[in-house]
Amino acid sequence: MSLWTFFVSHREEILEATAAHLFLVIISMALAILIGVPLGMVLVKRKSLRAFALGFASVLQTIPSLALFGFLIPLPFLGGIGTRTAVIALVLYALLPILRNTVVGLTNLDPAVLEAAEAMGMTESQILLRVRFPLGLSVILAGVRTATVITIGVATIAAAIGAGGLGTFIFRGVAMVSDVVILAGAIPAALLALAADAALGLLERRLRVV
Amino acid sequence: MNAKPETRADVTIEFRSVEYHVPGTLSHPILSQITLKILRGETVVLLGRSGSGKTTLLRLINGVLSPSRGDVYVNGRAVAEQDPISLRRGIGYVIQEAGLFPHYTVAENVGLVPGLEGWDTKRISARVEEMMRLVGLDPREYAERKPRELSGGQRQRVGVARALAADQPILLMDEPFGALDPVTRTELQREFAALARRLEKTIVFVTHDLREALRLGSRIVLLAAGQVVADAGPEAFLRVDHPEVRAFAVSFEVGSEARA
Numbered sequence: 484m485s486l487w488t489f490f491v492s493h494r495e496e497i498l499e500a501t502a503a504h505l506f507l508v509i510i511s512m513a514l515a516i517l518i519g520v521p522l523g524m525v526l527v528k529r530k531s532l533r534a535f536a537l538g539f540a541s542v543l544q545t546i547p548s549l550a551l552f553g554f555l556i557p558l559p560f561l562g563g564i565g566t567r568t569a570v571i572a573l574v575l576y577a578l579l580p581i582l583r584n585t586v587v588g589l590t591n592l593d594p595a596v597l598e599a600a601e602a603m604g605m606t607e608s609q610i611l612l613r614v615r616f617p618l619g620l621s622v623i624l625a626g627v628r629t630a631t632v633i634t635i636g637v638a639t640i641a642a643a644i645g646a647g648g649l650g651t652f653i654f655r656g657v658a659m660v661s662d663v664v665i666l667a668g669a670i671p672a673a674l675l676a677l678a679a680d681a682a683l684g685l686l687e688r689r690l691r692v693v
Numbered sequence: 694m695n696a697k698p699e700t701r702a703d704v705t706i707e708f709r710s711v712e713y714h715v716p717g718t719l720s721h722p723i724l725s726q727i728t729l730k731i732l733r734g735e736t737v738v739l740l741g742r743s744g745s746g747k748t749t750l751l752r753l754i755n756g757v758l759s760p761s762r763g764d765v766y767v768n769g770r771a772v773a774e775q776d777p778i779s780l781r782r783g784i785g786y787v788i789q790e791a792g793l794f795p796h797y798t799v800a801e802n803v804g805l806v807p808g809l810e811g812w813d814t815k816r817i818s819a820r821v822e823e824m825m826r827l828v829g830l831d832p833r834e835y836a837e838r839k840p841r842e843l844s845g846g847q848r849q850r851v852g853v854a855r856a857l858a859a860d861q862p863i864l865l866m867d868e869p870f871g872a873l874d875p876v877t878r879t880e881l882q883r884e885f886a887a888l889a890r891r892l893e894k895t896i897v898f899v900t901h902d903l904r905e906a907l908r909l910g911s912r913i914v915l916l917a918a919g920q921v922v923a924d925a926g927p928e929a930f931l932r933v934d935h936p937e938v939r940a941f942a943v944s945f946e947v948g949s950e951a952r953a
Contacts, residue, residue, distance in 0.1 A: 580721075599792030601753055602865070603806050604781030617796045692796045 489688045495653070497555035501671050507566065507638045509674075510632055511573035520623065521579050522594075523585025524611060533586060548576065550635045552644045569638070569646030575578035577630035577639055583627025587620025622693040628683035635676040639668065703767070704865060706731040706745040710764035713749055713919075715775050722761070723749045724919040733862075736889050736896040738910035740903065740941070746919040747899045748909065751865050754897065767863070778887040784898065785856030785894075789871045791841040791848045792931055796822060799825070799851050816828040825856040846877040857892070866898045868906065882908050903945045906930075910941040915941070 492499065526533040546554070553570045555562040562568050593614060600610045642650030652668030655661075708729040714722040724746045731737050736753060737746040752758040753765050756777045763773045764907045767780065785806075793802050803819040803824050812820070825832045828850040838847055856864055870885075886909050890895055900906055906913045906927070913930045915923035917937040925933050931942050 507858065593792070595790050595797075596789055596794060598757075599788060600794075601757060601810070602781055602784075602786035602788075604778050604784075605809060606778055609809070614794060634923035 485591065486663050486666055490666055491665065497649075497667055497671060500647065500649050500651055500668070501675070503549075504638055504650075504675065507569060507641060507646060507648050508631065508634050510677075511634055512577060512627070513541070513640070514570065515574045515577035515581055515630060515634075516627060518574065519581030520585050520624075521560050521587060523569065523582050523623075524616075525587045526582075526586050526609065528613065529609065537579075537583060537586065540582050544579045548572070548640050549643065552640060555645060564645045566646045568644055569641035573634050573638060573641065577634050579624070579627045580629040580633065582626075584629075585619070585623050588622030588626075589615040590619075591622070597690045618692055621687050624683065624687040624690060628680060628687060631679045631683060632676050635672060635679060639672050657666050657689065698899040703732045704730050705733045705735075705767070706897065708750075708753070709764050709766070711753065711760045711765060713753065713758065713761050713800040716761070722919055723871075724753075725919055727763070729914065729921060729924075731895060732926045733895050734893050736898060736909060736911045738897045739897065739912045739916060740901065740906045740913055741916035742901060745899075745916040747916050748867055751867055751899050751914070754863075754865060755784050757787065760915060782806065782859065783861050783863065784860045785859070787849075787852045787856045787864070787866045787869040789868045790845075791840070791869075793848055793851055793855070795840055796835050799837060799843070800832070802840065802851055803854045805855060805889070810859055815832050820856075820858055824858050825851075827857065827888070830854070841945075844877075845873050846881060848882060849873060853888075862894055864894050864896045866896065868899055868901070871900070871902075872900060875903030879907075885909065903941045 492542075521651070522536065526536055537675055543551075552568065555563065555568045555572055589611070596614065596618070600614050603622050605613070638646075638648055639650035639653055642648055649668040649672045653665050654666065656663070656665030706729075712722050713724040714720060721727065722798065727750065739750055741747045749758060754767060754772070756772045756775070759773060760854055766934045767775070767784075772780065779855075794805070799806070800818070800821050801875065803821045807820055808816045819821065819827040821836070822832045825835065830847065830850055835847070835851075837842070843851065849872075856866075870881050871880065882905055883942060889909065898906075898909055907930070910927055911926070912926055914921055915933075915935070915937060922935050923933040924938050
């Protein structure tokens with residue numbers, strides 16, 4: 484069976500899997516941003532905690548993704564089989580690039596600008612929201628972009644713990660020793676990653692200040 | 694300078710046996726035995742080589758740094774006992790390269806402190822226009838530009854306008870013209886000297902350039918290795934008998950010959 488005829492005959496199934504995949508990615512990214520960006524803001528003024536948090540996030544990312552999914556299954560409340568476990572694993576993965584870029588974006592600024600802001604009598608929170616955040620936004624967004632591309636890829640593995648998505652085709656294809664079935668999952672996943680990368684890259688350039 | 698006797702109210706900034714070293718280190722102090730009174734309306738130039746402690750001295754005034762020993766007083770009250778935010782809102786600040794906010798327009802930069810102080814928009818925009826004219830920038834042409842669309846000299850003019858916008862009685866300037874080419878620098882020094890005489894502010898100006906010190910200061914305080922080694926008016930300064938004064942004087946003459 485050719486790739487094309489498989490795509491045409493299974494188009495509804497592929498579309499459904501793509502939608503499920505996107506759903507996993509969007510939920511996970513939203514949660515990772517909601518955790519990572521405020522956490523990065525808190526870390527701006529806490530240097531010792533910053534090293535610890537970044538180190539912890541790095542360790543999370545070194546765990547092979549399949550193993551991370553496996554580790555989560557036996558955990559009470561968080562774990563088990565299905566979407567919830569997959570989302571937790573994906574959030575943990577996306578956290579590092581978002582957190583790291585948030586910290587870098589908010590701290591790696593022209594010292595003269597920060598000196599002026601402080602000397603003019605801006606409060607810490609005014610400096611954070613009016614100076615650090617707008618100037619660091621494109622760097623933060625670069626982290627979100629990296630995390631999104633990673634999450635789209637890693638989300639294919641979520642099928643292994645029953646969370647669905649495009650990984651279903653990949654695992655089925657591996658079991659059936661069918662390149663066509665593997666590609667039915669892999670090609671849409673790759674296209675999603677490319678599209679997300681391009682769209683977020685465009686936004687990032689728009690928001691760059693200098 | 695006025696000849697009337699100095700009263701308590703005339704002392705705007707005072708250092709009483711101030712010592713500063715970087716917290717948590719036992720290294721040689723950056724400043725030691727600093728006792729200094731700055732009167733209202735004076736333009737005091739802190740002159741010194743790199744590393745002499747002049748910028749540190751400036752940062753002790755607005756409470757960005759705190760003295761390790763001794764006390765700094767601004768408007769009769771110890772800096773340590775004042776709320777740093779309201780203290781700083783009462784002090785204009787200009788630094789090298791201006792430190793303008795790159796994401797703000799010129800008008801937004803100039804109107805920043807009035808905005809923080811809660812002025813209404815109408816009053817801010819009138820004030821911004823006034824300040825821009827004061828430093829020689831046409832508001833119609835420059836108000837909506839971003840700092841990156843200006844020359845170095847224009848950015849520094851915006852920096853001065855921003856520091857003057859809330860009409861604070863004290864102005865701190867840290868080598869504000871240091872990064873400019875010599876022609877623009879001289880131009881801005883001339884204009885600023887005239888402006889300073891007219892505005893009747895208490896100005897503390899940091900520089901390593903003796904020519905600039907003589908041009909702008911009503912009083913020159915020379916720092917060397919963290920101590921005040923000379924303190925005199927511009928006419929008397931070069932006659933002060935101290936090796937560091939002579940060192941500056943020599944470099945000044947060499948500079949003049951080279952330019953002649």
